[in-house]
Amino acid sequence: MKVLCVIPARYASTRLPGKPLKDIAGKPMICRVYDRAVQAKKVAATVVATDDERIMKAVTEHGGRAVMTRADHPTGTDRLAEVAAAFPDVDLIVNVQGDEPLIEPSLIDELVASFEEDADLQMATVKTRMEDEAEIANPNNVKVVTDKAGYALYFSRSVMPYPRNTGCPVYKHIGIYAYKRDFLLNYAKMASTPLERAESLEQLRALENGYRIKVVETAAKFVGVDTAEDLAKVNEIYKTKGA
Numbered sequence: 001m002k003v004l005c006v007i008p009a010r011y012a013s014t015r016l017p018g019k020p021l022k023d024i025a026g027k028p029m030i031c032r033v034y035d036r037a038v039q040a041k042k043v044a045a046t047v048v049a050t051d052d053e054r055i056m057k058a059v060t061e062h063g064g065r066a067v068m069t070r071a072d073h074p075t076g077t078d079r080l081a082e083v084a085a086a087f088p089d090v091d092l093i094v095n096v097q098g099d100e101p102l103i104e105p106s107l108i109d110e111l112v113a114s115f116e117e118d119a120d121l122q123m124a125t126v127k128t129r130m131e132d133e134a135e136i137a138n139p140n141n142v143k144v145v146t147d148k149a150g151y152a153l154y155f156s157r158s159v160m161p162y163p164r165n166t167g168c169p170v171y172k173h174i175g176i177y178a179y180k181r182d183f184l185l186n187y188a189k190m191a192s193t194p195l196e197r198a199e200s201l202e203q204l205r206a207l208e209n210g211y212r213i214k215v216v217e218t219a220a221k222f223v224g225v226d227t228a229e230d231l232a233k234v235n236e237i238y239k240t241k242g243a
Contacts, residue, residue, distance in 0.1 A: 001091040003112055005043045006083050007033055008076050009098035011052035015227050020055050020098050022231055025238035029225060030055060031062040032101040032238075038064075039105035042112040043094065049083045077202055081188035084181050093184055095177040099225040101234055103176070107218050111178040114214045122183040123206055124214040125152075126174040128222070135172070142173040142201060144215055152213040155201050173215075174222055177203075183211075 009020040009030050020030035038046045048059045051071040059066040073079040084093050092115055096103055114124045127144050130136050139157040146152055161168050193208040225231050
């Protein structure tokens with residue numbers, strides 16, 4: 001399979017305007033994400049998809065590859081589909097969020113491997129175990145439950161499973177996805193579904209239409225950048241690593 005990694009990056013952000021260009025140990029955050037994504041061994045090419053010339057310039061001056069997309073996309077999936085449509089020779093699209101500067105390249109390879117193991121698979125994503133009670137209760141942390149084979153049963157902002165009895169772990173959904181290209185193009189055209197609207201979670205559209213989503217488990221800990229506090233935390237991590 002030919003694999004393309006796409007990193008969507010919008011300048012606008014309610015809590016952290018200009019987020020993709022925020023400095024992380026001497027480099028714009030989007031360049032940090034790009035540098036880690038290109039280390040994935042199973043990816044043929046990596047590209048930043050943006051609607052802002054400033055982000056485009058930062059990536060290209062860094063030596064990376066970026067493409068301009070429309071500014072009026074209602075969802076990230078629509079932006080991703082626009083990029084996928086421009087790469088007809090690609091089999092698989094991996095979507096890495098532009099605010100994940102600690103993304104593990106090996107995790108990208110694990111996602112791709114899921115499709116090598118199952119030729120019928122259309123979509124895959126990631127989960128990690130949660131332990132902190134406050135984090136579990138936070139509706140901004142999306143939870144996922146899977147079947148024994150690792151396929152998603154449901155995603156929710158509510159606590160899942162309900163802890164009537166102890167012993168069942170709670171998993172956080174990490175918003176990194178991989179899609180078969182043809183499926184992604186069709187997925188972006190599907191009408192919004194009731195559960196998707198209720199939870200404000202796009203991935204529920206796939207489940208409601210009968211598609212299976214493979215969920216890869218990782219022990220990696222993610223610090224996505226949504227606030228100035230997150231940015232400071234990631235900067236400290238990079239300084240500790242000497243990056």
